[in-house]
Amino acid sequence: MSRLLNPGGRLVLHSRNWELVRSVGSWVDARDRLIRRNDRDAVVSYYWQIEQRWEEEHFLELVVAQIEPDGAVRACSERLSIWPYRYEDLMGQLRRVGLTVQSTTFDPESDGYLVVAGRHQARGTSEPAR
Numbered sequence: 001m002s003r004l005l006n007p008g009g010r011l012v013l014h015s016r017n018w019e020l021v022r023s024v025g026s027w028v029d030a031r032d033r034l035i036r037r038n039d040r041d042a043v044v045s046y047y048w049q050i051e052q053r054w055e056e057e058h059f060l061e062l063v064v065a066q067i068e069p070d071g072a073v074r075a076c077s078e079r080l081s082i083w084p085y086r087y088e089d090l091m092g093q094l095r096r097v098g099l100t101v102q103s104t105t106f107d108p109e110s111d112g113y114l115v116v117a118g119r120h121q122a123r124g125t126s127e128p129a130r
Contacts, residue, residue, distance in 0.1 A: 005119045011099060013115045018084035020111060026050045034067070041067040058082040090115070 005011060030045040042064050049059040063077040087106050094101060099117040106113040 005099075007119055010102070010116055010118045011094075013090075013117070014112065015090070015115070016084075016112050017087070017106075017108070017110060019086060019108065021048065022050055022054070022084060024048075024050070043067070054084060054086065058084055087113070 026047075026049050028045060028047050031043060033043075034041045035044060045063045045065070047059075047061040047063070049061070051058050058081075059079055060082055061077055061079045063075055065073050065075045067073060091101060094115075094117045099119055101115060101117050103116045104113060106115070
């Protein structure tokens, strides 16, 4: 992604706090109310499969249980691969590709955060006129 940025460009990244996600371990998050979309009701559940080591592939399975008009339930699911990363590793990777962190909302107790990083402009150049 860093190669796509022009000098002076910014990368805005929103991330989960994977340290918190991993600290809980594997769990099921079943929502406690119906969701209505296109005149259909459904219950959404998430199964987080958290592995022992950071380097291992983790999984998130989303299950949508749709309630039919006759009361029948039709479920479908999708299993997604997740490769979590530590905040400190993200900061190091941004530096290695030549980006400087301009701002971050990271808080070890918060579920998610926003990082804004940019590529420095080469000396003696100016931004193009807009």
